[in-house]
Amino acid sequence: MTLPRRDLVRIFFRSFLIQGLWTVQRVQNLGYLYSLWPVFRRLYPKREDRAYVGRFHAGYFSTHPYASGILIGVVAGLETDLAEGRGPKRDAILTARSAMSGPLSALGESFFWGTWLPFCAVFCWVLNGSAIRSTGWTIVLFVGLFNLPHLWVRSVGLWLGYRWKTEVVPHLVLFRVQKMLPYLAVGGMALAVWQAASIASGEMTVVQGLLWTVFFWGTLRLGVRPSFVALAVAGLSMAFAWGKTLL
Amino acid sequence: MSTALMALVYGLFSLDHFAVGPFLLSRPLVMGGVAGLLCGHPAEGLALGFFAECLWIMIPPAGGGHWDVGFVAALAGVWSLPGSGPVEKKALALAFLLAIPFAVLGRQADQWVRRNMRVLSLRALAGIEHGLVGPLRYGMGFAAVVWVLKSLVLFFLADSLGGALFEELLPRVTGPWQEGLEQAWALWPFLGAGALLHHFSKRIGNGAWWRSEIGL
Numbered sequence: 177m178t179l180p181r182r183d184l185v186r187i188f189f190r191s192f193l194i195q196g197l198w199t200v201q202r203v204q205n206l207g208y209l210y211s212l213w214p215v216f217r218r219l220y221p222k223r224e225d226r227a228y229v230g231r232f233h234a235g236y237f238s239t240h241p242y243a244s245g246i247l248i249g250v251v252a253g254l255e256t257d258l259a260e261g262r263g264p265k266r267d268a269i270l271t272a273r274s275a276m277s278g279p280l281s282a283l284g285e286s287f288f289w290g291t292w293l294p295f296c297a298v299f300c301w302v303l304n305g306s307a308i309r310s311t312g313w314t315i316v317l318f319v320g321l322f323n324l325p326h327l328w329v330r331s332v333g334l335w336l337g338y339r340w341k342t343e344v345v346p347h348l349v350l351f352r353v354q355k356m357l358p359y360l361a362v363g364g365m366a367l368a369v370w371q372a373a374s375i376a377s378g379e380m381t382v383v384q385g386l387l388w389t390v391f392f393w394g395t396l397r398l399g400v401r402p403s404f405v406a407l408a409v410a411g412l413s414m415a416f417a418w419g420k421t422l423l
Numbered sequence: 424m425s426t427a428l429m430a431l432v433y434g435l436f437s438l439d440h441f442a443v444g445p446f447l448l449s450r451p452l453v454m455g456g457v458a459g460l461l462c463g464h465p466a467e468g469l470a471l472g473f474f475a476e477c478l479w480i481m482i483p484p485a486g487g488g489h490w491d492v493g494f495v496a497a498l499a500g501v502w503s504l505p506g507s508g509p510v511e512k513k514a515l516a517l518a519f520l521l522a523i524p525f526a527v528l529g530r531q532a533d534q535w536v537r538r539n540m541r542v543l544s545l546r547a548l549a550g551i552e553h554g555l556v557g558p559l560r561y562g563m564g565f566a567a568v569v570w571v572l573k574s575l576v577l578f579f580l581a582d583s584l585g586g587a588l589f590e591e592l593l594p595r596v597t598g599p600w601q602e603g604l605e606q607a608w609a610l611w612p613f614l615g616a617g618a619l620l621h622h623f624s625k626r627i628g629n630g631a632w633w634r635s636e637i638g639l
Binding site: 192193195196197198199200201202206209210213223224225226227230231234241285286289290291293294297298300301304310311312314315318319322323326357358360361362364365368369371372375376380385388389390391392393394395396397402403405406407409410413414415416417418420421 | 441611612
């Protein structure tokens with residue numbers, strides 16, 4: 177038995193609510209159950225059976241929200257097999273879920289939060305200073321650019337997970353996300369330097385601007401919080417201005 | 424009017440990091456840009472957004488522990504940008520500095536609301552254990568409504584208190600105070616660029632790009 181396409185579409189849309197009713201104790205378990213519910217409804221028409229399966233899946237669940245589609249797809253595929261009596265036992269499904277959630281979470285964190293988000297921000301910053309002058313279009317570009325891989329991972333990941341189940345990992349490796357990250361990071365650094373140089377052309381020389389940027393980079397590398405650095409810059413600037421006035 | 428609209432936008436977009444997505448609608452870049460558009464100074468709003476985005480780029484837009492950095496840009500925007508005349512740099516810098524503590528306090532409210540959502544989650548879990556998804560669906564809907572209301576209340580409180588403080592302080596910022604704040608506003612974009620460099624450099628590998636596998 178395979179799930180009808182409309183069930184997969186429903187799972188896809190429901191997976192956007194993975195963060196819904198997030199709790200400290202079980203994190204995303206309710207969003208995950210909500211996404212999987214169309215599968216349970218399809219496989220177990222009796223309410224008692226759904227309650228039994230629901231109890232199994234109601235434990236701690238935490239992964240990257242964008243990678244959740246892959247995991248939900250894997251679990252949906254395995255549950256479908258189990259309902260037909262040819263898949264692994266339910267304990268094995270939960271073990272596979274736990275084993276995959278950590279690495280997928282780390283991958284999502286490093287790609288989406290760690291690299292893609294700052295890359296999109298600096299890309300839009302550079303474009304806003306040169307090609308795009310409109311604020312509205314800059315916002316649209318930022319949200320659109322960031323969400324392209326987000327939506328792709330959610331939709332294709334769900335399909336791949338459902339299709340390949342626990343064997344999805346070798347297919348995910350083929351995308352070489354980890355290889356891509358340093359290139360994106362280097363590109364982002366180049367854009368940040370470019371942007372610092374173009375801002376500097378306004379009120380100070382390019383060299384001065386780049387020196388300030390490197391100085392702030394070094395300060396942050398020491399482990400100082402960015403908020404404190406911003407406050408310190410304001411405080412020291414005012415102290416300097418007062419010093420000039422008094423002396 | 425622009426403040427009320429901004430509160431509404433903030434309330435709805437704050438759902439982005441709470442329940443739906445996240446699609447990055449509650450990020451400072453979006454919030455600052457929208458505040459600028461609503462208040463009639465889009466470029467300055469976007470500048471606020473870009474700076475806040477770069478400064479707190481390491482704070483992810485999901486999870487229960489983060490503080491809402493988009494709130495800083497939204498508040499700073501509505502305080503400093505209204506009016507038809509040119510925007511003073513000292514106003515932007517002062518509004519940004521004043522908005523930070525309000526966002527930090529807002530985090531406490533966020534966490535309190537999240538903790539108390541546990542009641543709804545227990546009810547939803549009980550429903551699941553009986554094979555019913557209704558309590559979960561209603562719980563999610565109710566939680567979303569509570570979250571939007573929380574965001575609206577928080578915005579209006581912060582806007583009233585912080586806005587009054589801002590109005591009180593701004594005329595007093597003259598002479599060296601003004602010069603210092605304007606200098607800070609001129610330097611902050613470089614801090615933003617430095618924060619981005621710091622963030623990207625950590626991604627390349629052990630903080631040492633010359634040891635990177637791409638062999639630069």
